[in-house]
Amino acid sequence: MNSNHNPNQSRIRRTVAAVLIAAALVVGVGVFLVARCLSFDEDGAHVIDRYGVLAQESQQDTQQPAADEPDGQPEDEPEDEPEEAYSRMIVLAADEAAQQAERVSALAQRGALDTVIVDIKDADGALRLAVDTGELDDAEQLVDGDADALAAAIAGWRDAGIHVIGRIYCLHDAQATRRNSDLAIQFERGGTWFDYDNTRWLDPTNGDAVDYLCDIAASAVEAGCGELLLADFTFPPRGHLDRADFDRDPDDQASVLLDALEEIRRAADGVPVSLTADTLSGLTELSVNGAEDGIPAGDTAALLAAAERLFVPADGADSARELLDAARAEEWTLVPLLTDGDAWLSFEGAAALDGAGDAEAALDLAENRLDE
Secondary structure, rough: HHHHHHHHHHHHHHHHHHHHHHHHHHHHHHHHHHHOOEEEEEEEEEOOOOOEEHHHHHHOOOOOOOOOOOOOOOOOOOEEEEOOOOOEEEEOOOOHHHOOOHHHHHHHHHHOOOOOEEEEEEEOOOOOOOOOOOOOOOOHHHHHOOOOHOOOOOOHHHHOOEEEEEEEEOOOOOHHHHHHHHHHHHEEEOEEEEOOEEEEEEEOOOHHHHHHHHHHHHHHHHHHOOOEEEEOOOOOOOHHHEEEEEOOOOOOOHHHHHHHHEEEEHOOOOOOOOEOOOOHHHHHHHHHHHHHHOOOOOOOHHHHHOOEEEEEOOOOOOHHHHHHHHHHOOOOOOEEEEOOOHHHHHOOOEEEEEEOOHHHHHHHHHHHHHHH
């Protein structure tokens, strides 16, 4: 019995020893592997990936917010007011603008101005650029001044990053109506209608007359104008409109003008179209005389809303601020057209200086901005 007992005990001891050794090996290997996957610093243990790089992204994601950020969100930085695009504008007569083209570019490069407003069709109906139109025979005879020089100036300003606004005196037109009377408002008893100043007007209800304006707009954009400014864009303010015979009976003034504005915008390939008048009421009330003679003003708000901006003359800074207050109340974008150079120099915000009467003096004022 003793001889059998001793071998059995030996086998049991060897088995237990083997199990203990194996367990020790497993524990040792496990400890070694875990140690390879952890990094220890003053903040505790951090997992290391198989390339030996700390999982910093996870650590950053779980990082506690700073004491001055109680919600875990950084405090919003106060945003600076965006600078108003094209805020320093100057109106120049076409011929003088062409002659002063290089000086305008130099002043713009130095930051004295960023926009030039120049006539493409003036208040008498004369064209300042060559216009390709089928509505008039020999339309080139309506061109007054050096159209090539103005076209070159506009193209140069555009390439230099200067915003060019082409002003078009639209419906008051003594030139085109003389050359093609079919475009003009007619008397109900025959013949061309005249206002109290003995001048003719294009018929805003006449599709051919609107096409003529569209041709002018397209030519201005092709030359490099980045915006159009429509002046005299109204029914005649003086004269017996109750004696006028329109191409089609207008329901109201605003709807006729809005249709024409949209036609002009399409012809100009979507370039922004703005409006101007001698007074703000000239825009908001349209032709009071026309309304008295049976053509209601209509929805002028819709017409003004369709315009990119409204340009209205102001004789000083106080007048300009009053105009801006009135425009903000209606959510219009208005630009004061200042005749006072000192007011233009000191005015905060977008403003245009009317330098059409003396381009050199206006550019001298613009240069003074750089010295102040």
